[in-house]
Amino acid sequence: MLRAQYKIVSENDGDCMTDFFGPDGLFCSKLEGFEYRAQQETLSKAIAEGLKAGGGYLLAAEAPTGVGKSFAFLAPAIEWVQKEGGAVLVLTSSIPLQEQLISKDLPALSQVMGVPVSFGLLKGRGNYGCMRKAFDLGDDGFLSFNDGGEASETIMAWLSTTDEGDLSEIPLPPGHPVVERISASFRGCLGGRCPFRERCFVQKSLRNAARWQVVVANYHLFFAYTLSRGGAFPVPVKAIFCDEAHRMAEALSSVSTQSVRKDDWLRHLKRVPLPRLDQAVCNALGYDPESQAGLVKESGELAKAFFDRLDSLGGRGGIFNDPPEQLTRDGRALMDSLGPITSIGRKIDDYISDMGPAGEDVARDNGEYLAWSQVLVEMIESLRWCLDVSDYPHWTYWREEGGLFSSPSWCGDMLPSSFGVSGDSPVIVALSATMAVDGKLDYWIRETGLVPDRTLLLDSPFDLKGQMDISVVDLDTAVTDERYDDRVCRVVRKLCKDNRGSSLVLLSSTRLLRRVGSYLKKNDDGYSVLVQGELPRSELLRLFREDRTSVLVGTVSFREGVDVPGDSLTQVIVDRVPFPHPEDPVQIARRDLEGQASFMRSVLPSAKMSLRQAIGRLIRSGSDRGKVAILDGRVLSRANWRILESLPSVPIKRVRVIDRAVAHIGGV
Known part of the structure; x- marks a missing residue:
């Protein structure tokens, strides 16, 4: 609860942060429940100094749970934009953190610091509706649905009343095909050629964001702009705060991934909206509707033949760095057949440009075809890329049922340029509760390619030695x-029973997830068993928080984003050191890229970081108490892995399982 306001008076950046975060500072005296943390004050001062250093400066800091990193970067950011003007960008990986920043942290800081701060959440394009696509619902083109037009009518009614164009406002179930069809994604966006560009909801959201001092967004949105649209984020900012920075490279890889999916291709070629052109334009462009329809049909047959051959390769898929010659020939034949089709789109586009303002009617009447043709060009380029494979092993190429895929094997040579970390580029502050491996940021630096001007590794503000212990269980x-x-x-059952529930069980495979979940439920020990996949994630976490004796069983995704302080979570069980799967295509490419050094350079550091994240679910406040059990004797037996060095400095004991006996061996 906020109890007062305060005006910024200090001119010295370090003193100003002490005024805020010090033991006698503003926040301790005016924010109820706020406690002085030396680590938070240190972090805020480092950030203030980085902002003062100016464009291109990069600070990378690990701030463990409890440091209060959100306040530590928001307070100097607010103070800085008040003095210098401009705006800052806050990037995150998770929706809960975005909601916390927008609904709690920023309003609280604005009030207690006594300064008005404009801020908001910039959502991804897919959250907004596209007016051109929406109006095309009523045309006689390729859009058709099974609800008798009711969904289309709902869309049109929403469009007549919406102000922001947020798709979540539409009273239709999430994932409804009509809602997905009108999403304002990059694919199919006509940009400046769109007849509805002046009323575009995405552009309106960007205009709103340009007026904010603090812009909150996610990594996927940021990289979608910087990698795909001229390399520039559309909102000018002077500083970028990268929270959850351990997810940066993963987000970049996801945005960069190329895909060639059978269902997408066959659906797209089946739904061609033939151009609606008058005879004069047809003659000028050399366009014959009947001939065009025939070409599309022929290409559809070639696409089916290509994917049938791909499916005939059999197996489970996997690395695809040497495609069969016949498959490559089929792919080239498909791409060649599409040349005349895409050329019509280019000719119409050029025709509209040459006509100037008079081309608006042609653009409006043929917007759907232009978008369809543009998407087809992008699909062709993805197919060409996935069949070329010449960038292996720097890029990974792999096959799954019904498709081909490609993503960067390593993002270190792409990520720096996506931020523009030279010249007049913004200050960058990278933050995470888990960035270091063996007390260093070398792994994070190598994975991202970002070289900090300063690194900062903060200690936990909690008394971990007094709050937790770790058992390494050798299953023998x-x-x-x-x-x-x-x-x-x-x-797992014995550990949960001895702990009277209140446990988070993290397993390495969906097979074990099903086995352990079923086993715990069958052997009812008096506590509820919640299993990943049986309910939505948010519902599972809600039930887990509310029931102080329940057990939550999950896989890799629950190593992050589980924040359950108190008695509901007093034990974390990890079945194995979470190494990446050795047959994962990216791991195979990394081995080919890095050779024998791959395990120590990439695989082992990744596993250590994942293990730290899993253990980090346990102690979320100064009053938490609990224990961690790692069911993997290699933590102790593989001394050269130095896994113990990556774990918190707390009491560690060894437990060995022999047949049906669980024996405590002793301390480590």
């Missing part, structure tokens, strides 16, 4: 042993 069974799953089930 290889993972390939048929007894392994049964042993994991029994040990």
Whole structure:
């Protein structure tokens, strides 16, 4: 609860942060429940100094849970924009953090600091409706639905009343095909050629964001702009705060991934909206509707033949760095057949440009075809890229059922340019609760390619030695042993029973998830068992928080984003050191790229960081108490892995399972 306001008076950046965060500072005296943390004050001062250093400066800081990193970067950011003008951008990976920043942290800081701060959340393009696509619902083109037009009528009614164009306002179920069809994604966007450009909801959101002092967005949106649209984020900012910075490279890889999907291709070629041109324009462009329809049909047959051949390769897919010659020939034949089709789109586009203002009617009447043709060009380029494979192993190429895919094997040579970290580029502050491996940021620096001017590794503000302990449980069974799953089930059950529930169980495979979840439910020990996939994630977490004795069983995705302080979570169980799967195509490409050094340079650091994230679910406040159990004896037996060095400095004991006995061996 806020109890007062305060005006910024200090001119010295370090003193100003002490005025805010010091033991006798503003926040301790005016924010109820705020506690002085030396780590938070140190971080805020480092950020203030970085902002003062100016464009191109990069600070990378690990701030463990409890430091209060959101306040630590928002306070100097607010103070800085008040003095210098302009705006700052806050990038995150998760929706809950965005909501916390917008609904709690920024309003609280604005009030207690006594300064008006304009801020808002810039959502991704897919959250907004496209007016051109919406109006095309009523045409006689390729859009058709099974609801008798009711969904289309709902869309048109929404369009007549909406101000922001947010698709969440539409009273239709999430994922409804009509809603997805009118999404204002990059694909199919006509940009300046769109007849509805002056009323575009995406452009309106960008104009709003340009007036904010603090813009909050996610990494995917940021990289979608910087990688795909001229390399520039559309809102000018002087500083970028990258929260959850350990997810930066992953987000860039996701945005960069190329895909060639059978269903997408066959659907797109089936739904061609033939251009609606008068005879004079047809003659000028050399366009014959009947001939065009025939070409599209022929291309559809070639596409089916290509994907049939791809499916005939059999197997489970995997790395695809040497495509069969016949498949490559089929792909080239498909791309060649599409040349005359895409050329019509280019000719119409040029014709509209040459006509100037008089071309508006042609653009409006043929917007759907122009968008369809533009998407087709992008699909052709993705197919060409996935069949070329010449950039392997710097890029990974792989096959899954019904498609081909490609993504960067390593983002370190792409990520720096996406931020523009030279010249007049913005100050960058990268923050995360988990960035370091073995007490260094070398792994994060190598993965991102970002070289900080300063690094800062802060200690936990919690008394971890007094709040938690770790047990390393040696199951005495290889993972390939048929007894392994049964042993994991029994040990997990004993640990949960001894703890009276209140446990988060993190497993390395969906197979184990099903086995352990079923085993715990069958052997009812008096607590609820919540299993990933049986309910939406948000609902599982709500039930887990509310029921202080429940057990939540999940896989890799629950190593992050689980914030459950108090008695509902007093034990974290991890079945194995979370190494990436060795047959993952990206891991194969990394091995080919890095050679024998790949394990120590990439695989092991990734596993250590994932293990730290899993353990970090336990202690979320100064009053939490609990224990961690790692069911993997390699933590101790593989001394050269130095996994112990990546764990918190807390009491560690060794436990060994022999047949059906669980024996405590002793301290480590």
